[in-house]
Amino acid sequence: MTLFSRLTPLVVLGLASAPLISLPAMAEETIVFGAAISITGKTAKEGEYTRDGYQFAIDTINQLGGIKVGNKSYKVALKYYDDESKSERTAQLFEKLVNADKVNFLLGPYASAPTATAAPIAEKYRIPMVEANGSAESIFNKGYRYSFMVLSPAKLYLRGVLDLAKSLDPSVKTVAILGENEPFSKEVAQGAADYAKQIGLDVVYHELYPSNTQDVSSLLTNVKAKSPHILLGAGHLQDSLLVVKQSKDLGVSARAMGFSVGPSSPEFRANLKSDGDYIFGATQWTSALKYNGTDPWKTPAAYAQGFKAKYPAYSVIPYQVAESSAAVAVYQRAIENAGTLDPLKVRDAIAALDMMTFYGRIKFDNRNVNIYKPMAVEQLQPDGNKYTVFPVEVAEKKALYPMPPWDMRAKR
Amino acid sequence: MNLIEFGQIAVNAVLLSGILALVALGFSLVWGIMNIVNLSHGAFVVLGAYLTFYLHELVGLDPFVTIPIGMVILFLLGFAVQRVLINQVIRAPLLATFLLTFGLEILIVNLVNYFFKADLRSVTTRYTGAGLNLGPLRIPYIRLAALVISFALVAVTAAFLRSTRPGRAIRATGMDIDAARLTGVKVAQVYALTFAIGTSLAGAAGSLLSMIVPFDPNLGGTYTQRAFVICVLGGLGDVGNVILGAILYAFVDVFVGARLPELSQAFTFGALVLLLILRPQGIAGKKFYA
Numbered sequence: 143m144t145l146f147s148r149l150t151p152l153v154v155l156g157l158a159s160a161p162l163i164s165l166p167a168m169a170e171e172t173i174v175f176g177a178a179i180s181i182t183g184k185t186a187k188e189g190e191y192t193r194d195g196y197q198f199a200i201d202t203i204n205q206l207g208g209i210k211v212g213n214k215s216y217k218v219a220l221k222y223y224d225d226e227s228k229s230e231r232t233a234q235l236f237e238k239l240v241n242a243d244k245v246n247f248l249l250g251p252y253a254s255a256p257t258a259t260a261a262p263i264a265e266k267y268r269i270p271m272v273e274a275n276g277s278a279e280s281i282f283n284k285g286y287r288y289s290f291m292v293l294s295p296a297k298l299y300l301r302g303v304l305d306l307a308k309s310l311d312p313s314v315k316t317v318a319i320l321g322e323n324e325p326f327s328k329e330v331a332q333g334a335a336d337y338a339k340q341i342g343l344d345v346v347y348h349e350l351y352p353s354n355t356q357d358v359s360s361l362l363t364n365v366k367a368k369s370p371h372i373l374l375g376a377g378h379l380q381d382s383l384l385v386v387k388q389s390k391d392l393g394v395s396a397r398a399m400g401f402s403v404g405p406s407s408p409e410f411r412a413n414l415k416s417d418g419d420y421i422f423g424a425t426q427w428t429s430a431l432k433y434n435g436t437d438p439w440k441t442p443a444a445y446a447q448g449f450k451a452k453y454p455a456y457s458v459i460p461y462q463v464a465e466s467s468a469a470v471a472v473y474q475r476a477i478e479n480a481g482t483l484d485p486l487k488v489r490d491a492i493a494a495l496d497m498m499t500f501y502g503r504i505k506f507d508n509r510n511v512n513i514y515k516p517m518a519v520e521q522l523q524p525d526g527n528k529y530t531v532f533p534v535e536v537a538e539k540k541a542l543y544p545m546p547p548w549d550m551r552a553k554r
Numbered sequence: 555m556n557l558i559e560f561g562q563i564a565v566n567a568v569l570l571s572g573i574l575a576l577v578a579l580g581f582s583l584v585w586g587i588m589n590i591v592n593l594s595h596g597a598f599v600v601l602g603a604y605l606t607f608y609l610h611e612l613v614g615l616d617p618f619v620t621i622p623i624g625m626v627i628l629f630l631l632g633f634a635v636q637r638v639l640i641n642q643v644i645r646a647p648l649l650a651t652f653l654l655t656f657g658l659e660i661l662i663v664n665l666v667n668y669f670f671k672a673d674l675r676s677v678t679t680r681y682t683g684a685g686l687n688l689g690p691l692r693i694p695y696i697r698l699a700a701l702v703i704s705f706a707l708v709a710v711t712a713a714f715l716r717s718t719r720p721g722r723a724i725r726a727t728g729m730d731i732d733a734a735r736l737t738g739v740k741v742a743q744v745y746a747l748t749f750a751i752g753t754s755l756a757g758a759a760g761s762l763l764s765m766i767v768p769f770d771p772n773l774g775g776t777y778t779q780r781a782f783v784i785c786v787l788g789g790l791g792d793v794g795n796v797i798l799g800a801i802l803y804a805f806v807d808v809f810v811g812a813r814l815p816e817l818s819q820a821f822t823f824g825a826l827v828l829l830l831i832l833r834p835q836g837i838a839g840k841k842f843y844a
Contacts, residue, residue, distance in 0.1 A: 182664070183772060186672035323816045351815040354776055356767050359566040360812035367559050380674055383768040387676070390683030391694040392562070413676040413768055417683065548683065 172217045173209060173483065175200070175473070176245030178235035178260070180252045183227025184354065185378065187409065188462050189252045192275050195466025196220050196249055198449055202438050202467075209474050212481050218470075221245055225256060232256035236263040246483055247271075249469055250289075252462070253378075254278035254296070254326035261289040270489045274469035275462060278325040282509040290492055290510040292468045292501070294517050296326050296402075297333025299424040300374050302519040303400035304338055306422070306532045307372050310543045314397065318347035318370035320361055320385060322377035330376035330402045346370050355381060359388050366394045375401040383413050390417055395547035398422060406520055408458045411528070418522045420545035422531075425518050426461040427501055430530040430538045435499035437471040445500040458528065468501035558690045559812075565691055567808035568801075572701030573766065574784060575708055575800035576759040579793065580752030581781035583711075586790040587728040587748045590640065591648075593655040595781055596774025597662035598628055598753040602760025603769050604666060607675050617677045617765050618699065624757045632753025636746040644745065659774065666771040676768045700762040705797075707758055711751070712793040724748050783826045789839015798837060 177196065180189030200218045208215040221243055225232040232251045239245045240263065248264055250257050250273020257276025261284075264271035270288050277293040307314050317338045321331030328350065335345045346368040349361055362385070365373065373396035375385045382404030389395070398420075404410050405423025429446035439445035445467070446459050456463070472492060477483065480491035496505040502515035519532035521541050531541040581595045605624040609615045615623075639658065643651045685694040715721040726734040727744045735741055759777070763769065780803065788799025806825050811818040829836070 182667060182672070186667070186770070186772075187674065190672065349815050351811070352817075352819050356776060357566075357570060357808070357811070358815075359570075360563055360808050360818075361815055363559055363562045363566065364812060366562075367556070380768050380770075383674060383676065387683065387766075387768070391685060391692070391697065393685070393687075393692050409674050413674060413678065415678045417678065 171214065172219050173247070173477070174219050174221050174243070174245045175247050175249050175470070176236070176239035176243060177220070177222045177249040178225040178232045178239070178251050178256070179222050180227040180256070181224035183225075184380075185227045185252050187379070187407070188275070188460075189224075189227070191460045191462035192252045192466045193220075193222060194453060194456075195274070195463035196222075196470055198452055198463070199438075199467035199470035201452070202448065203470065203474055206438055209477050211477060211483060216483075218474075220249075225251055227253075227256075229256045229259045233259040233263055236260045240267045240269060245269075247473060247485070247488065249273065249466075250275055250291075252276075254281065255324055257281055257289075258325065261286050264288040268489075269485045270492055272469040272472050272492065274465040276326065278329050279509075279511060280325050280329065282511045286510070288489055290472070290506055290512075292472060292504055292512050293426055293465055294515050295511050295513060296329035297336070298517050299330045299402040300334035300376065300400060301337050302424060302517050302532045303374065303398065303422045304334065304341060304343065304372070306519055306541055307398045307400075307543070308341055308343070309534075310541060311371075311397065314343065314371040316344045316346045316368065316370040317372045317374060318365045318368060318396070319345065319349075319374045319376065320358065320365070321348075321350045321375075322353055322355075322381055323350040324353050327376045327378070327402065331374075334374055334376065343372075351377075351381070355384070357388075358384055359392060362388050362392050362394050366392060369396075371397045373399045375399075375404070377401075377403065379404045379407055379409060383410065386414055386417060386421065390548045393548055395545070395549075397544035399545055400424065400519070405522055405528070407460050408456075411522060411526075416524065416551075419524045419551075420542055421522050422541075423520045423522075423528075425520050425530075426515075427464040428461065428518055428520060428530045429459055429464075430536065431502070431518060432536050433498065433500055433502055435501070436497060437468075437475070437499040437501075439467075439500040442500050464501050468499055468504065471499055471501075472497075472504060561691050563808055563812050565693060567804045569693070569697040569701050570808060571797075571801045571804035572704035573697075573759060573762055574780060574804055575797045576704035576755060576762065577777050578781040578784035578788075578796050578800055579708055579711060580755035580759075581778070582785045582788075582790060582793075582796050583724075583755075584749055584752040585785060587724055588640075588644065588745055590643070590651045590655065591782070592749075592752065593652060593778055594658040594662060595655075595752070595756055596776070596778035597659045597666075598632065598756035598774075599760040599763065599777050600663065600666055600769070600771055600774040601631070602628060602757030603764035603773060604670055604675075604760075605757065606761040606764045607677055610677050610679075617679060617761065618703075621703070621758050621761045624761050625754045628757030629750045629754035632750035633746050635753070636749035637742075640749055641742065641745065659778070663771050663774065670771065672770055674768045674770050675764070677764045679765070682765070696765050700766065703758070703762065707755060708793060708797060711755070715793065720744075720747060783822060786826055786836055787829055789836020791836075791839050795836065795838045802837070 208217045223235040248271035252275045254276040258281045272290045277296045279295045321327045382401040400422035406425040429442045431442045476491040480487045505514045521531045529539040584592045602624045606620040609620040610617050723739045784799035788795035810821040
């Protein structure tokens, strides 16, 4: 490892100093949002979702005439760099955005670890950062004043799956949890374990595996010996795919299987084909939810329609896109409420915000975390589609339960 | 850990060691013969994985059928890359070879990223996840096939090096480049052949990995690291050492992974450090390929 990591900066320094996107001809009445996003590296895909969500919101706001500050209208623009999925790069690039590029406000990077390195930069320069892709609460337990998170926090992620399983089958007793050893996933796993105990379930297995793992067969072999009723995975897309593939390899079947990250992304189905059936996925947002907001899009359905018109390559809209747009919507409202571009006043306006949006309610607690929005649960069903199945009030379809064991499934 | 769990974990480790041996074999050859630590090795693994993915997805070929096709393509590519690029740094200082191969890795990975996108891919077939039940133990077919193919390719490579003229020329060049040249070996061609065999084996490993793990253009880096550790553990100098190194690596990784999963990587790299202190030439390593 040392060999490689020592060489990395040598080669990379030369490559990444040019901005990735050119700004529209910049007049002085443009508000510039800056971010470092993972366009390459481990979370390149999610980084792309994040960027597209930011850009779509910015384009929409510009189409509607920009942001009103007092009686002057400003255009908005995004300036971003690729942090290569490396948290240490994220911090450097945020410094550059503030010092060299003089951006007005900051938007978050993708994932918790880089967000944790970006937050101190926002604090140091007293520039607000509204982030939409780092849901580890550890970031917000440090008393930062300038960082805000529009997401439901990590510990809530898998609650829905547990509630759902318990409501469908009062006889479920045991849960096994596999988590990736990084801040966000650890909190998801711990939150699920705590909640499982709280609702009377027995956590029979709870272990963490290293990030970038290529093999979870050892953990799954241990899990198989405990035959849990519910198997939960708290990691990222690649690990979730690996857990499903290897559970099938090793014949590990549970009555319900749920993941914090993975099933909501179209790649989950593309990779697993029918092996993805019956799997539950936590999601911050789906276009099936029934919110009625006061933002530029107002409802999830209208947002989805607008986004697809602009980005036809997306067959489904991942929640990362929606939450990233929501972060921009927060700025729009807060800047208009503040009536100035002064970072401190805008910060106070964000802190005071309580708005309903297409993304759900956005209001920050005293740590600047949006605890007011619930998590939803989706399920991949054998008809090839994915349905929102929880909360039950807004469900599109009834959840299919239990998941048939691997060896009982019909061959394709 | 009861006996069944122990047995299953041992099976997992053996299955893993096959694919790891194949990943490390090409890396070991290039290092041992040409004295180049090829940091772009993983990028060729990635190319193999994408070749299999697209031949399966677009042409409809069975992924196992794509292995020889991928090997031929990567052989030709490796031959060309060696003649054009790697040849420039053959007797250059170590740092120059690092920079060149590391740059090559970045180039290939970014090209793959550009053309094939950063999406995660897996090759999923009708028999994905199917397996053999041996009492309470389970052996997935694909992993079993990967083990057999890996060890077969290791054996073929060993036989090639031992009993064919070009194979002997490769070994002679590895032992003493000047003596080999005096006896009429065309060193430039031998190097190109060695490198091409290395990339071709990397391609085969990539084809097999595409059926086993979800991958994206960044898959390679972690396998270059693993190949490096395996070569150091087993030692250079013989094809068999690669198997030794791979088995050791797989057992440490899988058994530590069963009890202290967060620390499995720390332990495998810890084994590397320990070995470098106690036996720097590797468990069975020699100075040259012989």
